[in-house]
Amino acid sequence: MTSTDAAILGALLDEHHPRKVEASEWAHEHLxxxxxxxxxxxxxxxxxxxAALAERGALAMIADPDHGGSGLDLVDALLTWEGLGHGCTDDGLIFAATSQALTMQLTLDxxxxxxxxxxxxxxxxxxxxFGAFAMSELESGSDAFSLTTTATPVADGWRLDGTKAWVTLSPIADVLIIFATTDPSLGRWGITAFVVPSDTPGLTVGPNMPKMGMRTTPFAMVTLDNCVVPDDARMGAVGAGASIFSAAMEPERGFLLIGNLGALERVIDTAVAYARTREQFGTPIGSFQAVSHAIADMKVGHETARLLLYKAAALHQRGTPSMLAAAMSxxxxxxxxxxxxxxxxxxxxARGYVTEYEIERDLRNAAGGVIYGGASGIQKNIIARMLGLPT
Ligand SMILES: Cc1cc2nc3c(=O)[nH]c(=O)nc-3n(C[C@H](O)[C@H](O)[C@H](O)COP(=O)(O)OP(=O)(O)OC[C@H]3O[C@@H](n4cnc5c(N)ncnc54)[C@H](O)[C@@H]3O)c2cc1C
Structure with a gap:
């Protein structure tokens, strides 16, 4: 067994892995x-x-050491993010950090x-x-490659026109990866990616949009109106944008939910503690099978998700195709x-329903997970396609 295999096995088998526990305790104290x-x-x-997360190196973990990264193994980074998600009750903060690190920075890297x-x-x-990743548009969500933002060649560069939707961190972003089409008739082969500083004339970020959950992560619409960028703003070749997007989606799909997994474990801890102490009919409610089985189901869901996520990470780290594992994760x-x-x-x-006890916020925060990174229907399509079904 290689040291990488041993590390992966350690993460899979030990849900109280020291790296995770240490991150959780740190987050509990500092976040x-x-x-x-x-x-x-x-x-x-x-x-x-x-700032505290950055000082701890949480944004640098998987980045290239030549560019400020610490070059940590993906599995070790995930254990840390899982612990941070468990210890920090601001799920939006962890979502912001993992979005930037796993989607924006990793793609740039x-x-x-x-x-x-x-x-x-x-x-x-x-x-x-701050960095943002702008693919979605109002009319192209799941059908991402039907985007209509255009990139028109001009002297020394490109003119971007269109509107990007639901862009995480865009209200505070300094730089955005933006996908546009250089030729709509080419479909996915016309899509090209650009790295655009947010102060480029013609780029306007709308106001932070209130949303159901992850409310502490700002997101907004981004409008490009006669936004001219030099040719060296292009990321990859003309027409390579769809391939870049697909490659970026694999780690996003596989691992972006790592903070949610940590949060789910916290939710389970809270539910267990409450069910052991809250009494009705003269007995703790945890002694009612309806309650204990609901919590048992939470635990099984958490464990299943955790195993799938670390399996996807292990495959990714080994360079083995992991599309099926990432979609299932x-x-x-x-x-x-x-x-x-x-x-x-x-x-x-009722304590779960009122704002005061901060239980309802976990539900609101969890709801977005079935939408961003590709909605559940799209993950099922990928799984079906990987099984050889026509989709
Ligand atoms: C909190 C949050 C953060 C986000 N951050 C970003 C970001 O940083 N950058 C970015 O580019 N985008 C971002 N998004 C947008 C996100 O990627 C899209 O919302 C997502 O891809 C779904 O697109 P849609 O909202 O247009 O829904 P639709 O595509 O309209 O889907 C609606 C429903 O139809 C189902 N559906 C659609 N097509 C199919 C199909 N072929 N088969 C089966 N079911 C289907 C979906 O599963 C879903 O249930 C974010 C969204 C949220 C909620």
Whole structure:
């Protein structure tokens, strides 16, 4: 067995892995914001929490050491993010960090030019800059390659026109990866990616949009109106955008739910503690099978999702195709988190429903997981396609 295999097995078998426990304890101490409920209500990002995460190296873990990264194994990074998701009750903060690290930074790291990486990666991994990844549009969500944002060749560069939708971190982003078509008649083969600083004239970010959950992660519409960028803003070849997007989606699908898994474990801990102490009919409610079985189901969902996620990570780390594992990981983790959070509301009765006890927020935060990174229907399509079914 190689040391990598041993590390993977350790992560799979030990849900109290020391790296995870240490991250959870650290988050419990440093990332518990007494103003969280207030910030959740006002949809406010926690800059001090971000600075603490950055100082701990949480944004640098999987990035290239030549550009400020610590070059950690993916599995070790995931254990850390899982622990952070468990210890930090601001799920939006962890979602912001994992989105930036796994989707934006990793894509820049893998496909950016030397110039683009030199300009942005060290600042992003140090938490000094925010990055966003802009693919979705109002009319092209699941059908991502039907996007209509255009990139028109102009002297020395490209003119971008269109509107990107639901872009995580865009209200505070310094730089965005933007996908546009250079030739709509070519379909997916016309799509090209660009690295665009947010202060480029013609790029406007709309106001932070209030949403159901993950309210402390800002997101917004991004409008490009006669936004001219030099040719060296292009990421990869003309027409390579769909391939870059597909490659970027694999780690997003496989691993973005890692913070939600940590949060689900926290939700289970809370439900168990409550069911052991809350008495009705003269006995703890945990002694009622309806309650204990609901919590048992939460645990099975969590464990299944955890095994799938680390399996996808192991395959990814080995360079083995992991599309099927990543789609199953995304599907199972997002649905386990949502079902588990709903059960927790049920177990806590009215206390689960009112804002004061902060149980309902976990449910709202979990709901988005079945949408971003590819909705559940799309994951099922991938799984069916990988099984050889016509989709
Ligand atoms: C919190 C959050 C953060 C996000 N962050 C980003 C971001 O940073 N960057 C970005 O580019 N986008 C982002 N998105 C957008 C996200 O990627 C899209 O919302 C997602 O791809 C779904 O697209 P849609 O909302 O248009 O839904 P639709 O595509 O309209 O889907 C609606 C429903 O139809 C189902 N459906 C659609 N097509 C099929 C099909 N072929 N087979 C089966 N079922 C189908 C879906 O499963 C879903 O249930 C974010 C979304 C959320 C909620």
């Amino acid at each position: 518990r914001d007494p103003r969280l409920a207030e910030r959740d209500a006002s949809c406010s990002f926690w800059h001090d929490g971000w 893998r496909f950016g030019s030397d110039l683009q990486k030199k300009e942005w990666l060290a600042k992003l991994t140090a938490g000094e800059a 995304k599907l199972v983790a997002s649905e386990a988190a949502l079902r588990g959070a709903l059960s927790a509301v049920d177990v806590h009765g």
